[in-house]
Amino acid sequence: MTAITLKGVKKRYNKSLVVYGVDVEIEAGEFIVILGPSGCGKSTLLRMIAGLEEITDGEILIGDRVVNQLEPRERGCAMVFQNYALYPHMTVGKNIGYSLKVARVPKPERDARVMAVAKAVGLEALLDRRPGELSGGQRQRVAMARAMVREPKVFLFDEPFSNLDAKLRVAMRSEVRKLHRQLGVTSVFVTHDQTEAMTLADRLIIMNAGRVEQVGRPIEVYNNPSSRFVADFIGSPAMNLLEGEFDADGLFVHGTGGRIRVESLNGQRVPGRKIVLGVRPEAVRRSDANTAGAIPAVVDYVEELGASRLIHADANGSRLIALDTDTAEIASGTPVHLSLGQEALHVFSAEDGRRINPHA
DSSP: OEEEEEEEEEEEETTEEEEEEEEEEEETTOEEEEEOOTTSSHHHHHHHHHTSSOOSEEEEEETTEEOTTSOGGGTTEEEEOTTOOOOTTSOHHHHHHHHHHHTTOOHHHHHHHHHHHHHHTTOGGGTTSOGGGSOHHHHHHHHHHHHHTTOOSEEEEESTTTTSOHHHHHHHHHHHHHHHHHHOOEEEEEESOHHHHHHHOSEEEEEETTEEEEEEOHHHHHHSOSBHHHHHHSSSSOOEEEEEEEOTTSOEEETTSOEEOOGGGTTTOOTTOEEEEEEOGGGEEEEOTTSTTOEEEEEEEEEEOSSOEEEEEEETTEEEEEEEOOOSOOOTTOEEEEEEOGGGOEEEETTTOBBOSOOO
């Protein structure tokens, strides 16, 4: 069953389009993460779903009901903001139960529901405290509990962890995922943090400059990016991207003089055609100069990871990162040859950045 449907949703400020015709269906119970850099339109899209921003064109359906003209309180959504938006003069219990009080829910029922959600997020011992007496993580739990107590059809999260330190962000990700499994409520979560997105999402919506670049499960997006933008944005470190063209023999030629056969493009290796070749660092290995397709490079620096390390190298002006498990020291300035795993190559158009080789 579809929980949220976006049909050609656009947003314009004055004469400038900031969201371009988004078409997405979100299934009931899914945890969807909208991911993208600052200014890409992801929070604007979330706010349009919530009813906090009017849409310029298109339709938004929650369930089978068009909600374009409905007020936020009529849409069945509960939103968790990055700044918590708690009432500082109210206790934790009153903050959580405020919406129920406004809705004239009888006090015995209200108190029971507040206690139930407080227990779910570990706040039952803090109900008499005020927000100023809580840590950042505790305040975020209060904001989540306040959303939960309304028993919404949809949870909307607008970068809720951005004010937390790194360790607490990891803990809160785990809590949100656990709560989602318990409640099974459709959730839409906005972030610019790809680790957060990959950890939480059932599916990702990748946005760039107001457009949806790709929709898919995290592992699908990682293994089969649909564009150069997605390839560069998803993954830490990012995918290696090498610009070059095909020669008369149908081999990809990089600026270093390295020549690589791209097996997945049979019939498309037109001499002079410019492409961008992508490969993840884990598919790049040190090799010797005689290895077919090996790219000569010079080590910039080595990033030690413990059981492995990342070699950051310069290949005639192009960045090239290789995952290395060799324990022998390797100094900056050392010449190396790096080979790219044929089965892990991604090919993108140099013109529009779209993927042109088949998905793996």
